[in-house]
Amino acid sequence: MTMSEANAGAVVNAGAATAGDVTAVIPVLESYSKRGIFRTFSASQIAPGKVRAKLLWHYNRSYQITADGDRALLRISSLLPQVPSNSAMFHNFRTFVEGFGSAETVPHRRLDPLKARIKAENVGDNATFLIKVMDGDYAYAAQKLTNIAHEVFLAFLPDGPYWEYRIDVLGLDPDSM
Amino acid sequence: MATKSDSMETPAKQKEREASFIASRREFLGPISLGAVAAGAMSTQALAQTSLSGGACGPLEGTKVAAATTQSLAEPTRRADFAGRGISGAEVFANLCKDEGLAALFCCPGNYSVVHAMAAIGIPTYGGRTENTMTNAADGYARATGEVVACSGTEGPGFAGMVYGLANAYTAHTPLLLLASNQTIAGEDREGLQHIDQQPLTTGIKKYGKRLITPNRVYEYGANAFRHLKSGVPGPVHLDFPGEVARAKFTNPSQLKDFYDKTRYRTENRPGVAAKELRSALDMIVKAERPLLIAGAGVFWRKAWDPLMRAVERHEIAVCTSGPTKGQFPDEHRLSANLSPQALMSADLVIFVGQYKMPSPSEYRLNPDIKTIRVHPEQDSIGEYWPVDLGIVADETLFLEALADGLPKKSRAPWVDELAKARAAFDKQHDDYYQLGLKYSTSTNALHPAVIGKETADFLYRGAIDPKQTMVGWGGYTTLRFIPPRIRANRPGQVVVCPYNFGAIGPDAAVMIGAAAALRDGIGPQAAYKGAPTLCMTTDAGIGFSLMELETAAKYKIPLICVVYSNNCWGTWTFADGWPRSVHVHLFQEGIRYDKMAQAIGCHGEYVRTAEEYRAALKRSYDIAARQGIPCLINAQAIKEFSSTTAYPPGPGFPGEPGVGGFQK
Numbered sequence: 001m002t003m004s005e006a007n008a009g010a011v012v013n014a015g016a017a018t019a020g021d022v023t024a025v026i027p028v029l030e031s032y033s034k035r036g037i038f039r040t041f042s043a044s045q046i047a048p049g050k051v052r053a054k055l056l057w058h059y060n061r062s063y064q065i066t067a068d069g070d071r072a073l074l075r076i077s078s079l080l081p082q083v084p085s086n087s088a089m090f091h092n093f094r095t096f097v098e099g100f101g102s103a104e105t106v107p108h109r110r111l112d113p114l115k116a117r118i119k120a121e122n123v124g125d126n127a128t129f130l131i132k133v134m135d136g137d138y139a140y141a142a143q144k145l146t147n148i149a150h151e152v153f154l155a156f157l158p159d160g161p162y163w164e165y166r167i168d169v170l171g172l173d174p175d176s177m
Numbered sequence: 178m179a180t181k182s183d184s185m186e187t188p189a190k191q192k193e194r195e196a197s198f199i200a201s202r203r204e205f206l207g208p209i210s211l212g213a214v215a216a217g218a219m220s221t222q223a224l225a226q227t228s229l230s231g232g233a234c235g236p237l238e239g240t241k242v243a244a245a246t247t248q249s250l251a252e253p254t255r256r257a258d259f260a261g262r263g264i265s266g267a268e269v270f271a272n273l274c275k276d277e278g279l280a281a282l283f284c285c286p287g288n289y290s291v292v293h294a295m296a297a298i299g300i301p302t303y304g305g306r307t308e309n310t311m312t313n314a315a316d317g318y319a320r321a322t323g324e325v326v327a328c329s330g331t332e333g334p335g336f337a338g339m340v341y342g343l344a345n346a347y348t349a350h351t352p353l354l355l356l357a358s359n360q361t362i363a364g365e366d367r368e369g370l371q372h373i374d375q376q377p378l379t380t381g382i383k384k385y386g387k388r389l390i391t392p393n394r395v396y397e398y399g400a401n402a403f404r405h406l407k408s409g410v411p412g413p414v415h416l417d418f419p420g421e422v423a424r425a426k427f428t429n430p431s432q433l434k435d436f437y438d439k440t441r442y443r444t445e446n447r448p449g450v451a452a453k454e455l456r457s458a459l460d461m462i463v464k465a466e467r468p469l470l471i472a473g474a475g476v477f478w479r480k481a482w483d484p485l486m487r488a489v490e491r492h493e494i495a496v497c498t499s500g501p502t503k504g505q506f507p508d509e510h511r512l513s514a515n516l517s518p519q520a521l522m523s524a525d526l527v528i529f530v531g532q533y534k535m536p537s538p539s540e541y542r543l544n545p546d547i548k549t550i551r552v553h554p555e556q557d558s559i560g561e562y563w564p565v566d567l568g569i570v571a572d573e574t575l576f577l578e579a580l581a582d583g584l585p586k587k588s589r590a591p592w593v594d595e596l597a598k599a600r601a602a603f604d605k606q607h608d609d610y611y612q613l614g615l616k617y618s619t620s621t622n623a624l625h626p627a628v629i630g631k632e633t634a635d636f637l638y639r640g641a642i643d644p645k646q647t648m649v650g651w652g653g654y655t656t657l658r659f660i661p662p663r664i665r666a667n668r669p670g671q672v673v674v675c676p677y678n679f680g681a682i683g684p685d686a687a688v689m690i691g692a693a694a695a696l697r698d699g700i701g702p703q704a705a706y707k708g709a710p711t712l713c714m715t716t717d718a719g720i721g722f723s724l725m726e727l728e729t730a731a732k733y734k735i736p737l738i739c740v741v742y743s744n745n746c747w748g749t750w751t752f753a754d755g756w757p758r759s760v761h762v763h764l765f766q767e768g769i770r771y772d773k774m775a776q777a778i779g780c781h782g783e784y785v786r787t788a789e790e791y792r793a794a795l796k797r798s799y800d801i802a803a804r805q806g807i808p809c810l811i812n813a814q815a816i817k818e819f820s821s822t823t824a825y826p827p828g829p830g831f832p833g834e835p836g837v838g839g840f841q842k
Contacts, residue, residue, distance in 0.1 A: 032545055035538075035545075035564045036537070036538055036562075036563065036564040037538050037539075037545045057539070058539050106523060106595060108466075108467075108523060108525075109522060109523060143546065146545055147522075147544055147545060147546065150522075150544065150545050151522055151544075153539070154522075154539070154541075154542045154833065155518070155519070155522065155542060155833065158830055158831055158832075158833055159518075159606075159830070159833065160827065160830075161822045161826040161827035161828055161830075162822070162830075163822050163827075163828055163829050163830050164751060164754070164821075164822045164823070164828070165822075167752070168754075174749070174752060175680075
């Protein structure tokens with residue numbers, strides 16, 4: 001079992017999910033594209049109960065968001081590449097993203113545990129996170145996923161010791177900063 | 178009536194400044210070491226070659242302001258008129274500049290007819306060492322005051338040097354009037370000495386420009402220049418003067434075209450906010466739970482800080498400031514979000530007011546669901562880069578006044594509480610950086626920037642001096658994570674962001690010479706702290722561009738203290754990681770004594786390696802600058818490895834925007 005599967009399993013076991021319309025993620029994500037948050041965007045239902053969206057976002061990189069109705073999961077792929085699972089950076093990343101499920105986070109930014117739960121995961125040294133949909137409200141989960149990923153780029157990375165990572169791995173042009 | 182020029186202090190004026198500034202700050206002087214007080218009481222000559230303590234030393238013996246300089250500055254001013262032999266084109270232009278209230282002129286010799294006419298009429302004029310740095314100084318004076326300021330240089334070579342400074346000013350939307358001589362119309366296209374076709378070279382970095390080619394239209398084009406400088410969104414204007422225009426003679430006003438005063442060639446009228454849009458804005462603000470107003474450069478240029486305060490206090494709206502000058506809203510105010518970056522993502526409505534340079538949504542730390550209102554005096558850029566829910570074409574002051582009058586009184590305790598908690602977290606983070614920096618400094622015998630930031634803040638804001646009195650400017654990206662977040666802007670114009678959005682390395686000291694001159698003379702928003710010293714936080718890379726201009730500061734007794742973070746390299750050296758044969762490109766010689774260079778050109782110098790030495794040097798320099806108007810340079814010795822995120826984490830970083838830094842948009 002990969003770490004990813006183990007983490008996903010842990011989230012899946014966190015509570016029973018309620019069925020919902022997985023395609024509800026499409027208009028939510030599309031709205032970010034229409035408002036200039038995502039720079040390019042496409043989304044489609046790739047199989048019954050499965051949606052995949054592709055978008056261009058931070059650092060001019062492509063990201064893929066998948067919604068899996070069977071497992072009631074949303075995942076954003078390869079959010080931060082080249083982050084080994086045993087690294088301090090991944091440890092900090094996990095603390096940061098899973099903090100959104102903590103009661104210490106202000107209510108308007110926290111995940112409602114009755115609606116969704118969050119878990120960091122590391123697949124092949126790619127740090128990312130997934131959200132388990134607890135009540136079938138995929139629109140809520142898509143919105144939270146976007147918000148939390150946005151904070152990873154605009155708070156976690158700049159606040160941490162990741163200046164060189166942003167240049168070397170994410171392709172930040174230091175002369176353009 | 179003849180008056181004294183005020184571009185440099187006369188002895189009487191100096192005494193007056195020292196008396197009013199120092200006498201009212203005895204409390205501040207009290208804690209200074211006896212040695213420093215003794216040094217402060219010495220004359221400049223007595224300070225020369227005097228080792229104050231450790232690496233401190235006054236100006237080298239023999240360096241002094243020429244008597245001819247003092248005499249020149251004491252000459253009476255005069256206004257040229259049409260009587261007798263008439264008035265030159267340069268004098269026509271100088272008279273117009275005076276009538277428009279041009280705040281100052283920074284120049285090098287060249288463009289003589291214009292420069293001499295402007296100095297003669299009493300426009301405070303500063304002559305410096307390079308056109309580039311004097312352009313930066315003019316920019317700094319404008320950023321500190323919100324006034325139109327001019328710079329001038331000689332034709333080809335001098336003008337070419339001004340382009341860098343003009344670009345910096347353009348990016349900051351400074352109302353800078355760039356003037357240059359430019360040979361003669363008759364000599365065009367003959368490859369004459371120093372001739373260059375100037376206007377194409379400033380395309381893209383000016384709001385308006387014109388080579389004056391018709392002598393009797395010199396007034397008309399001067400009026401055009403000020404119409405652009407004082408209307409709408411500010412920006413630089415570039416005029417070049419051929420000899421036929423500058424030296425033309427006029428004996429009668431009728432010889433000049435469009436010779437009527439400023440009440441007729443431009444208007445002070447500004448666009449007010451339409452009733453419908455105001456209602457929409459009020460509705461959005463009232464419905465929001467956590468509104469945030471970003472007070473950009475336009476709030477400063479339009480001097481709109483009073484209605485801003487009234488509006489946000491009435492309705493408890495959080496405020497971040499942005500732009501090349503800060504302090505349009507006080508950092509220490511409970512509604513300031515400048516020092517609460519962790520709370521920014523909670524805002525559900527953002528109101529951009531006077532944000533001339535718009536970020537994209539991936540540049541500001543605001544959540545992707547946020548609603549947006551943008552208020553801007555011109556329609557054509559609303560909606561660019563950042564999609565808006567409501568665009569309002571209005572003058573910043575008029576909009577904020579309407580907002581203050583239209584908003585109901587409202588308390589937002591949870592939002593204010595969240596801002597306070599985020600600020601506490603921010604303070605703790607920086608205290609942790611300080612502890613780490615102290616550890617690094619102890620182990621290396623070199624000053625970490627977190628230590629410099631904390632010690633500077635303790636001295637300026639938590640000591641005996643009035644926290645609002647000192648203006649600070651900063652630049653240099655290697656220290657961005659540690660120093661700018663410690664700097665406070667608690668009154669309009671208290672902080673200048675030298676490299677704002679152009680990202681230039683090097684204008685810092687020159688920009689702050691101009692700004693320091695404005696504070697010394699108490700111009701515009703600096704009036705309440707007239708005579709106070711100014712601090713410039715820069716780097717060894719930065720000071721390389723403008724160190725020689727400290728001689729100009731010494732000549733004019735401008736009380737500027739430059740703190741040079743000296744890490745023996747460009748901050749870029751880590752970019753050569755993996756390119757061992759290229760590392761040398763990024764390195765300087767080690768242990769360069771910028772403090773000694775400063776001493777050689779009439780300044781006080783200090784060399785420090787520890788927190789204790791820095792603390793003492795800062796107190797000493799402040800006292801010397803305040804008492805004697807002698808510029809100071811503190812060479813804070815660091816090591817390049819502090820810029821490594823692995824060797825000395827966390828290493829460099831950009832403070833989150835909006836609010837904390839201001840380097841970018």
